[in-house]
Amino acid sequence: MQLKLEPASRKRAIAITVLAVTVIYVGIAGCMLVAGFLADYPSPARLHAAIDLDPSNADYRHRLGRYSDLVLNDPAAAQAEYQRAVQLNPHDARYWLDLANTYQLLGDSDAQANALERAVVADPKTPEVAWEAANLYLVRGQTEKALSEFRLVMEGAPYLSGQALQLCWRISPDVDHLLATVIPPQPDAYMALLNQLMAKEDTAGTVKVWQALVHARQPVHDHDVFDLVRYLLFHKAVDDAHLVWRQAASLLGMSAYLPSSNNLIVNGSFSLPILNGGFDWQYHKLPGVSLTLDSNESHEGHRSLEIAFDGPGVEEAGVYQVIAVQPDTAYEFTGYYKNDTIEGAGGPHFAVQDVYSGQTYFLSEELRDGTFWKSVVGEFTTGPESNLLVLRVQRIPAGSPIRGKLWIDDFRLIEKSAPEGTS
Numbered sequence: 001m002q003l004k005l006e007p008a009s010r011k012r013a014i015a016i017t018v019l020a021v022t023v024i025y026v027g028i029a030g031c032m033l034v035a036g037f038l039a040d041y042p043s044p045a046r047l048h049a050a051i052d053l054d055p056s057n058a059d060y061r062h063r064l065g066r067y068s069d070l071v072l073n074d075p076a077a078a079q080a081e082y083q084r085a086v087q088l089n090p091h092d093a094r095y096w097l098d099l100a101n102t103y104q105l106l107g108d109s110d111a112q113a114n115a116l117e118r119a120v121v122a123d124p125k126t127p128e129v130a131w132e133a134a135n136l137y138l139v140r141g142q143t144e145k146a147l148s149e150f151r152l153v154m155e156g157a158p159y160l161s162g163q164a165l166q167l168c169w170r171i172s173p174d175v176d177h178l179l180a181t182v183i184p185p186q187p188d189a190y191m192a193l194l195n196q197l198m199a200k201e202d203t204a205g206t207v208k209v210w211q212a213l214v215h216a217r218q219p220v221h222d223h224d225v226f227d228l229v230r231y232l233l234f235h236k237a238v239d240d241a242h243l244v245w246r247q248a249a250s251l252l253g254m255s256a257y258l259p260s261s262n263n264l265i266v267n268g269s270f271s272l273p274i275l276n277g278g279f280d281w282q283y284h285k286l287p288g289v290s291l292t293l294d295s296n297e298s299h300e301g302h303r304s305l306e307i308a309f310d311g312p313g314v315e316e317a318g319v320y321q322v323i324a325v326q327p328d329t330a331y332e333f334t335g336y337y338k339n340d341t342i343e344g345a346g347g348p349h350f351a352v353q354d355v356y357s358g359q360t361y362f363l364s365e366e367l368r369d370g371t372f373w374k375s376v377v378g379e380f381t382t383g384p385e386s387n388l389l390v391l392r393v394q395r396i397p398a399g400s401p402i403r404g405k406l407w408i409d410d411f412r413l414i415e416k417s418a419p420e421g422t423s
Contacts, residue, residue: 058088062095069098075105086118093123097132104139112140120149127157134167143171147182158188165192175205179212187218194224198231206231207240214247222252226277233322236356238387242324245279261414264323264331265391268411269301279322286318287311288402297407299336299373304409307393309342312401317348317393322355323413325389330381330416333362335408339370342404350376351394352413354386361389363396367406379416 047064054060065081068074082099089095096119103112116136123129134149150164168182175197183189190213197205210228213220225248232241249255257266257280266280270293274281283291288311295303307317325331335350342348347366353359361380382389393408 056088058085058092058095061085061088062092062098065098065102069102075102078102079106090118091122093119093126093129096122097129097136100136104136109140112136116140125152125156127153127155127160130156131160131164134164138167138171147171151182151184154182154186154189154192155184158186161186161189161192162196165189165196169196175202175208179209183212185216185218187213187220190216190218191220191224194228198228201235203232203235203237203240207237207244210244210247214251217251220248220251222248222254222275222277225252226275229278233355233388236388238324242279248278259324264325264413265321265411269299269409270303270305271301279324281319281321283319286314286316288314289318291317291319294407297338297409299338299409301409304338304407307348307406307408309344309348309402309404309406311403313399314395314402315398316395317406320390320392323389323391325382325387326415327382327384327386330379332414332416333376333378333380334410334412335364335376336373336410337367337370337376338373338407338409339367340405342368342402342406344402344404345400346395346397346402348393348395348406350391350408352378352380352389352391354383355388355390357383357386359383359386361386363394366396367393370406373409 047060047067050060051057051064061081062085065078065085068081069078079099079102082095082102085092085095086099096115100112100115100119103109103115116133119129120133130149130152134146134153137143137146137149147168150168153164154161165178165182168178172178172182175193178193183193190209194206194209194213197209206228225244228244229241232238232244246258249258254275256272257275257278259266259279267274270281272280274283274293276282288309290308290310292306292308293303294306297306298304305319307319333350333352337350347368349366350362350364351360352362354361361382362378364376364378367376391411391413393406395402
């Protein structure tokens with residue numbers, strides 16, 4: 001027999017059902033809200049209360065494990081909570097990593113290895129997870145796995161490349177091995193290793209990393225090239241520095257800054273922007289000297305370099321260029337200057353000197369009486385060990401006050417036997 005509810009009874013039943021569902025929902029939501037509030041101010045009592053209110057929440061178990069681990073220093077209790085957390089949510093790598101840490105403290109190597117593997121499987125790409133895993137593998141002596149995780153760190157977080165490579169070097173101080181298996185195809189990683197090797201003064205390794213970067217066609221910044229060239233020249237690796245400059249010119253679109261047999265001096269007419277690095281002109285601020293590119297004065301091009309002297313103790317103009325040359329080779333130098341009245345004893349000179357020995361190969365006459373553009377020409381032969389020269393404007397003698405302006409332009413240096421017009 002079927003009972004039919006009257007409309008009023010039916011409505012009442014529906015209302016009671018909705019009310020019951022609402023009460024249950026509000027109760028659950030209230031419990032979760034209270035549990036979240038308790039967990040945000042962790043203590044064992046509050047965390048246990050949060051777990052009682054929301055027992056399916058893995059995060060509360062994890063928080064209780066961390067409290068036991070870091071505050072109470074009780075790895076056994078922490079392990080139990082971490083295990084419950086991964087049972088509730090096996091997809092959070094952080095839970096597995098913390099569990100692996102407690103297994104390490106408790107001396108359970110096999111369980112630690114399993115937890116580590118589960119962490120990597122749960123989140124194989126996140127740099128923070130890879131960093132934690134790499135360090136745990138390093139402590140366990142699993143160096144190849146550690147290196148693999150450090151590579152993931154560098155791929156995902158290039159800003160950590162320097163720190164990662166310091167640890168990689170401790171594991172495997174072998175440039176070839178790191179290049180082959182650890183360094184990802186990213187410029188930050190190459191530069192981090194290159195800078196690390198420069199700091200260790202490993203010149204051969206530095207050059208090897210640079211060549212790998214070039215062959216990988218990775219982008220570079222001009223300031224990194226300047227630092228590398230400066231480092232190589234300081235360590236007397238002139239041929240390597242010159243090769244780096246040529247390769248960098250191709251990568252950076254700076255072929256106009258390459259020396260040629262027609263002129264070993266780069267940017268001799270100051271027509272290009274001054275790079276202040278590499279084999280272009282370089283400068284530094286000196287008291288009593290100011291440098292300006294002057295488009296109102298030039299010998300043949302469209303501007304020259306103006307040097308204004310005004311002060312005592314001036315020894316040089318602060319502008320110079322290093323030039324790679326060959327030993328036992330004859331060279332011809334040409335430069336132009338113009339000046340207004342220069343007051344003071346001791347005037348400026350063009351000087352060409354050996355960077356390493358300090359030997360002066362050419363010193364011009366004093367650059368005075370140049371109300372119109374005048375040329376300076378000289379010849380010299382390098383010594384048997386000479387491979388790097390510096391061209392500068394030097395004042396002799398220095399010390400007394402000097403005041404006035406000097407313009408310089410159109411520098412040229414060629415081998416005397418080299419045919420002109422070739423490059």
